Amino acid sequence: MATSLTDxxxxxxxxxxxxxxxxxxxxxxxxxPLLILVILVGDVLVRGVGRLDWAFITSLPSRKAxxxxxxxxxxxxxxxxxxxxxxxxxxxxxxxIYLEEYGHDSRAARLIELxxxxxxxxxxxxxxxxxxxxxxxxxxxxxxxxxxxxxxALLVLPIVILSSRxxxxxxxxxxxxxxxxxxxxxxxxxxxxxxxxALPGILTGTILAVSRAIGETAPLIVVGALAYVTFxxxxxxxxxxxxxxxxxxxxxxPQEAFLTNAAAGIVVLLVTLLTLNSVAVGIRNRFQRRLR
Amino acid sequence: xxxRALMVVPSEPAQKPLSDSPAKFxxxxxxxxxxxxxxxxxxxxxxxxxxxxxxxxxxxxxxxxFIRCLNRMHELTPSARVSGSVLLDGEDVYGRRxxxxxxxxxxxxxxxKPNPFPTMSIRDNVVAGLRLTGGLDRSRADExxxxxxxxxxxxxxxxxxxxxxxAGLSGGQQQRLCIARALAVExxxxxxxxxxxxxxxxxxxxxxxxxxxLRERYTIVMVTHNMxxxxxxxxxxxxxxxxxxxELGPTAKLFTRPQDKRTEDYITGRFG
Numbered sequence: 001m002a003t004s005l006t007d008x009x010x011x012x013x014x015x016x017x018x019x020x021x022x023x024x025x026x027x028x029x030x031x032x033p034l035l036i037l038v039i040l041v042g043d044v045l046v047r048g049v050g051r052l053d054w055a056f057i058t059s060l061p062s063r064k065a066x067x068x069x070x071x072x073x074x075x076x077x078x079x080x081x082x083x084x085x086x087x088x089x090x091x092x093x094x095x096x097i098y099l100e101e102y103g104h105d106s107r108a109a110r111l112i113e114l115x116x117x118x119x120x121x122x123x124x125x126x127x128x129x130x131x132x133x134x135x136x137x138x139x140x141x142x143x144x145x146x147x148x149x150x151x152x153a154l155l156v157l158p159i160v161i162l163s164s165r166x167x168x169x170x171x172x173x174x175x176x177x178x179x180x181x182x183x184x185x186x187x188x189x190x191x192x193x194x195x196x197x198a199l200p201g202i203l204t205g206t207i208l209a210v211s212r213a214i215g216e217t218a219p220l221i222v223v224g225a226l227a228y229v230t231f232x233x234x235x236x237x238x239x240x241x242x243x244x245x246x247x248x249x250x251x252x253x254p255q256e257a258f259l260t261n262a263a264a265g266i267v268v269l270l271v272t273l274l275t276l277n278s279v280a281v282g283i284r285n286r287f288q289r290r291l292r
Numbered sequence: 293x294x295x296r297a298l299m300v301v302p303s304e305p306a307q308k309p310l311s312d313s314p315a316k317f318x319x320x321x322x323x324x325x326x327x328x329x330x331x332x333x334x335x336x337x338x339x340x341x342x343x344x345x346x347x348x349x350x351x352x353x354x355x356x357x358f359i360r361c362l363n364r365m366h367e368l369t370p371s372a373r374v375s376g377s378v379l380l381d382g383e384d385v386y387g388r389r390x391x392x393x394x395x396x397x398x399x400x401x402x403x404x405k406p407n408p409f410p411t412m413s414i415r416d417n418v419v420a421g422l423r424l425t426g427g428l429d430r431s432r433a434d435e436x437x438x439x440x441x442x443x444x445x446x447x448x449x450x451x452x453x454x455x456x457x458x459a460g461l462s463g464g465q466q467q468r469l470c471i472a473r474a475l476a477v478e479x480x481x482x483x484x485x486x487x488x489x490x491x492x493x494x495x496x497x498x499x500x501x502x503x504x505x506l507r508e509r510y511t512i513v514m515v516t517h518n519m520x521x522x523x524x525x526x527x528x529x530x531x532x533x534x535x536x537x538x539e540l541g542p543t544a545k546l547f548t549r550p551q552d553k554r555t556e557d558y559i560t561g562r563f564g
Binding site for chain 2: 172174175177178179180181182183184185188189192193196197
């Protein structure tokens with residue numbers, strides 16, 4: 001007996017309803033956060049864009065809200081990110097290469113990997129405390145850009161290592177064997193075959209990790225970034241401030257005018273983040289295109 | 293039975309006589325394993341110079357592992373173990389002072405799946421072996437690339453697009469590119485691990501023709517699943533079964549008058 005395709009009044013009626021409900025819930029799960037984000041960004045834009053002009057970007061902070069600018073924080077953030085990337089990327093990629101290519105099957109490597117995965121989940125303020133003790137005090141870096149960058153580098157290292165390792169793992173075994181069969185040493189095969197293949201993946205992970213560092217506030221406060229800086233950093237050993245710190249400082253003031261400054265500061269932070277990300281994605285795509 | 297076996301043998305045997313060829317490889321007591329799993333149980337075999345030796349046998353019989361022992365690729369797998377001896381021109385490749393990297397420059401390998409380097413152009417793929425090992429004279433790169441591509445019968449198809457990515461070629465072209473890449477290092481021996489199993493019959497025929505030409509200069513050892521291919525394109529055939537060498541002989545003889553019952557069963561398609 002063949003069953004009719006239109007059979008089942010009860011099932012036929014309930015299944016689409018349950019399915020429609022599930023679909024609606026999933027849609028809500030997409031729309032609600034998006035909506036909140038749009039409202040937040042919209043609110044910031046409405047409050048901040050009016051305050052945003054060239055003078056705001058090129059001025060030093062001031063006790064008078066109308067004269068205050070964001071230059072030291074912007075420059076501080078850019079220096080911080082550059083230093084963080086310079087410190088975190090070679091160490092992170094190096095660690096990933098070791099774990100994936102050399103320490104492959106050892107118990108120690110597995111233990112290390114497990115710990116790195118856990119470290120990625122540690123709250124950033126803890127890294128701040130570590131940075132304060134280790135870099136600021138023990139290593140005598142003081143409350144400098146370098147100490148801040150080292151702390152942020154520690155914070156992003158687990159993500160850089162994990163994503164680089166993942167990228168290295170996707171390089172097909174056949175390509176490594178191809179290199180060995182031509183008489184390449186382990187290092188030559190990594191350098192010429194594996195790394196170029198893994199580069200786009202490594203860059204993606206690094207971009208995500210470093211963008212996380214741009215917005216970090218807590219560890220910088222703990223390490224001792226200053227809120228009120230009327231000079232630009234001269235060297236990695238200079239005291240510094242950063243965009244989130246400046247914004248945090250303005251938000252905590254009672255005057256309405258400073259809140260407007262904070263909103264404008266957030267816009268600057270978002271634009272900086274988006275610019276750096278798109279540059280990085282552009283570089284990555286150029287590498288990726290070579291693979292096709 | 294023997295009648296059916298005859299059908300796969302070429303009508304005019306292309307085989308070269310075996311008697312006048314010195315040994316390239318002398319393998320004795322070769323045992324290879326992965327962890328506790330022993331896949332080769334003591335292989336004794338002589339591979340003659342400048343001949344094509346085909347290795348046939350059912351999946352899992354150890355034929356790939358065998359050729360990977362000849363250039364020490366086997367030991368790249370963690371947990372892999374080897375014992376016994378493999379003499380290349382009389383020198384033990386498992387000797388204490390042998391550098392496997394130098395060995396692999398003399399014993400090249402082509403794999404089942406074509407594996408051109410995706411980050412490199414056609415030209416760079418061909419000279420990759422020299423560049424990887426730092427031995428490339430830039431001014432000679434074009435010359436070396438052309439000569440290797442000529443030998444691999446690929447030059448006419450790619451000479452106008454040497455800067456195009458190697459991965460953009462067809463499967464058969466990619467496999468010939470991999471052969472050119474192996475030849476550019478100027479090895480003595482080329483190992484091929486089921487080189488045509490991912491290719492269509494036309495590409496397969498081109499590669500078989502190519503091997504017949506290459507045998508003038510190189511010793512070729514080819515693993516194949518395809519008995520017709522072994523019969524068509526080899527001078528010598530070895531039949532492996534469950535980690536042992538059952539029979540080794542001139543291809544025409546092995547396919548028409550197999551000495552071992554198991555060989556006969558396999559080539560007549562009764563099992564495997």
